[in-house]
Amino acid sequence: MIPVLFLVSVIIFALINLIPGDAARLFLGEEAPPEAVAALRHELGLDRPVYVQYLRWIGGMLHGDFGYSFKDHRPVLATVVEKIPVTGELTVASLLVGWAIAIPAGVIAAWRQRTVADYGASSAALAGLSIPNFWLGIMLIYLFAVHLRWLPASGWAPLTKDAVRNLRALIMPACVLGLALAAVVMRQLRSSMIEVLSADFVRTAKAKGLEGRVVVVRHALRNAVIPVITVMGIQMGTLLGGAVITETIFAVPGLGQLAVNSIYGRDYPMLEGVVLFSALAILLINLLVDIVYSLIDPRIKLAGGRS
Amino acid sequence: MSVAVGGALREAAPGRGAPRGARYFVRRFAQNRLATAGFVMFLVIVGLAVSAPWVAPVSPIKTDFTAYLQPSSMRHLFGTDELGRDVLSRVIFGARASLEAGIVSVAFAVAVGLPLGLAAGYYRGHLGDVLMRLTDAMLAFPPLILALAVAAVLGPGLGHAIIAIAVVLAPVFMRLTRAEVLQQREREYVEAVRAIGAWDRRIIWRHLLPNSLAPIVVQGSLNIAGAIITEATLSFLGLGTQPPTPSWGSMLNAAQQYLTQAPWLAFWPGIAIALTVFALNVAGDGLREIWDPRTR
Numbered sequence: 040m041i042p043v044l045f046l047v048s049v050i051i052f053a054l055i056n057l058i059p060g061d062a063a064r065l066f067l068g069e070e071a072p073p074e075a076v077a078a079l080r081h082e083l084g085l086d087r088p089v090y091v092q093y094l095r096w097i098g099g100m101l102h103g104d105f106g107y108s109f110k111d112h113r114p115v116l117a118t119v120v121e122k123i124p125v126t127g128e129l130t131v132a133s134l135l136v137g138w139a140i141a142i143p144a145g146v147i148a149a150w151r152q153r154t155v156a157d158y159g160a161s162s163a164a165l166a167g168l169s170i171p172n173f174w175l176g177i178m179l180i181y182l183f184a185v186h187l188r189w190l191p192a193s194g195w196a197p198l199t200k201d202a203v204r205n206l207r208a209l210i211m212p213a214c215v216l217g218l219a220l221a222a223v224v225m226r227q228l229r230s231s232m233i234e235v236l237s238a239d240f241v242r243t244a245k246a247k248g249l250e251g252r253v254v255v256v257r258h259a260l261r262n263a264v265i266p267v268i269t270v271m272g273i274q275m276g277t278l279l280g281g282a283v284i285t286e287t288i289f290a291v292p293g294l295g296q297l298a299v300n301s302i303y304g305r306d307y308p309m310l311e312g313v314v315l316f317s318a319l320a321i322l323l324i325n326l327l328v329d330i331v332y333s334l335i336d337p338r339i340k341l342a343g344g345r346s
Numbered sequence: 347m348s349v350a351v352g353g354a355l356r357e358a359a360p361g362r363g364a365p366r367g368a369r370y371f372v373r374r375f376a377q378n379r380l381a382t383a384g385f386v387m388f389l390v391i392v393g394l395a396v397s398a399p400w401v402a403p404v405s406p407i408k409t410d411f412t413a414y415l416q417p418s419s420m421r422h423l424f425g426t427d428e429l430g431r432d433v434l435s436r437v438i439f440g441a442r443a444s445l446e447a448g449i450v451s452v453a454f455a456v457a458v459g460l461p462l463g464l465a466a467g468y469y470r471g472h473l474g475d476v477l478m479r480l481t482d483a484m485l486a487f488p489p490l491i492l493a494l495a496v497a498a499v500l501g502p503g504l505g506h507a508i509i510a511i512a513v514v515l516a517p518v519f520m521r522l523t524r525a526e527v528l529q530q531r532e533r534e535y536v537e538a539v540r541a542i543g544a545w546d547r548r549i550i551w552r553h554l555l556p557n558s559l560a561p562i563v564v565q566g567s568l569n570i571a572g573a574i575i576t577e578a579t580l581s582f583l584g585l586g587t588q589p590p591t592p593s594w595g596s597m598l599n600a601a602q603q604y605l606t607q608a609p610w611l612a613f614w615p616g617i618a619i620a621l622t623v624f625a626l627n628v629a630g631d632g633l634r635e636i637w638d639p640r641t642r
Contacts, residue, residue, distance in 0.1 A: 046483030057499050165631075169624035171575050173582050174598060174616030181609050280490025284579060288602075298491060299583060302498040314495050318486045 040322060047318045048100075052093050055311050105315075106308035110301075115312035118297065123316075126282050126293035128198060129216070132209055133278060136217025137224055142260075144221070145228030149263075150255050152233060160225065167222030172281050176215045176288040183211065193290035212285040219281065220274055227270045231263040238262075265336055272328035276321050374636045381632020387625035395441035402435035407590045415608045425610045428600065433611065436592040437618050443504055443593035444622065447577035447586070448570040451508045455515035456566060462516075463523025464550050464558075468531060478524070481517035489514045493576055497585040504577075504593070507586040511573045522565055526558035533557075560637040567633055571626035578619050594619050 063079040064071070080086050084095050099106070105115040148160040184192035190211055196204040235241060236259050244254045283295035290296070294313055301309035376382055394401055403423075410430030418425045424433035466474035484492070493510045500506035530536065531554060539549055580586035581595025589596060594615040601611035 042479050043482045043486060046479055047486050050483055050487075051495075054495060054499055165627060166620075166624065169571070169627055170620045171578055171616065171623070173579060174612070174619065177598065177602060177605065177612045178616065181605055181612065185606050185609075276488035277490070279488040283490060283494065284582070287583070298494065302494060302583075302585070310495060310498065314487065314491055317488050317491050321486050321488060 105312045108309045109306045119312050122294045132213035133216035137220030140221035141224035145225040148229045149232030164222040164225045173284045179211045195291050212289045215285050216281045228267050231266045235259045235263045275324045378632040384625040384628030398439045402438040404432045406436040406439040406592045424614045440592040440594045443587045444574045448574040451511035451573045452570050454512035459516040459519030463520040467524040467527025484517040502585050504587045507580045511576050530557050564634045567630035571623045
């Protein structure tokens with residue numbers, strides 16, 4: 040993980056340094072006198088060689104200094120940390136929506152393979168994969184906010200301050216992200232369930248007279264869930280990316296909206312911070328997925344047990 | 347796996363590595379009606395995009411201030427937008443940006459990822475290790491966020507959006523190619539070719555590449571679908587295709603402001619994206635079913 044982290048930081052550093060123009064000029068604005076720009080360049084270390092800049096940058100981050108926003112001059116880290124609970128809540132809610140749909144749908148589609156239920160669920164999943172999430176978001180806003188007036192199109196409030204308002208504002212974005220996730224998870228669960236259902240131990244369980252439902256849920260589902268967890272780990276990146284869109288559409292003040300606003304405002308230190316944080320989050324989640332594997336499946340050992 | 351497998355056996359186990367002629371492949375694909383329908387649908391969309399100047403009723407950028415935000419009518423089947431432009435024509439022309447972005451970005455990603463993957467898989471050792479670590483790092487970024495960051499640094503525009511998508515996809519193809527090559531290079535036929543004295547270059551391009559191609563083609567067809575969505579997303583956020591050139595993503599962006607007065611503006615571009623992506627997903631699934639026996 041350490042070499043990957045190092046390379047992640049190099050990629051972000053290289054990316055930000057590819058930006059045409061001068062960070063000091065961007066920070067101070069077009070009208071700033073040249074002396075002030077030169078002074079700031081010196082202060083930021085922009086007149087040093089590139090590798091020194093990189094080391095200073097990475098050294099600062101190790102001390103918790105992620106730079107300062109071009110826009111409001113606040114520390115990047117503080118703003119990012121402020122936004123984490125919002126995106127975190129949205130992510131958890133979408134996971135719940137996704138699982139609530141995908142697990143029953145995937146199990147039934149595999150159990151009743153090649154029936155109307157299977158074809159229906161599988162086609163719905165394929166359609167779910169094809170619908171762009173920002174369009175789904177706009178359509179939901181039209182239906183539930185403009186037309187029916189059941190839910191607000193925006194108006195986020197923190198969970199701790201106004202729970203009702205928070206949950207009402209959460210429903211639509213969580214559904215947009217959750218439906219896309221459900222489509223992917225359902226397809227994976229269906230195919231791994233089909234594989235497991237033809238395994239010997241499932242036949243044994245049936246042969247000893249267990250009820251069909253018990254076999255499916257207790258024996259098959261438990262074993263089919265491992266590839267699904269792998270897919271979940273991969274999907275976390277998609278989910279974080281999707282948060283960019285849904286947070287923008289529904290005006291949810293999370294990391295995604297921060298990313299888009301910092302792009303529009305050319306606030307590069309902030310963008311750098313968000314991108315770095317999102318990569319860190321993905322790496323941590325992957326680590327978590329590995330740990331979950333070993334908890335679910337005793338055959339998998341965490342350290343060096345896998346080939 | 348033996349090369350001289352009989353026709354009947356091939357039919358029974360069309361696994362990877364078995365010889366597959368073009369005719370066999372076409373027959374298997376045609377048996378899957380949904381996949382065939384998807385492929386035909388995709389061809390129709392490509393045809394519409396190519397012949398847009400002749401198919402579209404009017405110019406997609408012709409404004410008409412006497413007929414703005416009009417609902418569907420005989421003159422304007424999909425209605426008109428805030429500048430009185432014909433939405434149907436814009437949707438048809440919008441297919442060009444989407445398809446261009448989807449196909450070109452995947453082509454770029456393959457052009458970069460495939461040779462690197464071949465090299466990393468065939469010559470293991472330090473070069474391969476370094477390349478793999480690099481792809482690990484690239485894949486650690488949420489795909490859309492990396493694409494956004496690259497597009498933001500490059501600046502708005504369709505060409506830049508295409509580069510941003512290709513940057514995100516290249517490591518995917520590299521990993522996939524490498525994994526295939528690692529499997530293929532241990533096969534007996536590679537040993538046989540090496541034994542008769544073939545050069546590395548010949549082994550890689552004439553033997554490893556053709557035998558590793560199937561999953562790359564499947565991944566490619568599915569990734570075109572993903573790239574079309576990503577381009578639409580970037581355009582939606584204002585980083586892709588720039589006005590007045592129509593693109594489905596930027597049309598949806600503009601439509602948001604008029605959602606109460608003119609919901610059709612938001613409806614049709616989304617349908618166009620969903621249909622195109624659906625067609626590609628279905629066709630890609632069909633390809634995978636032929637080549638990957640595990641998914642059946």
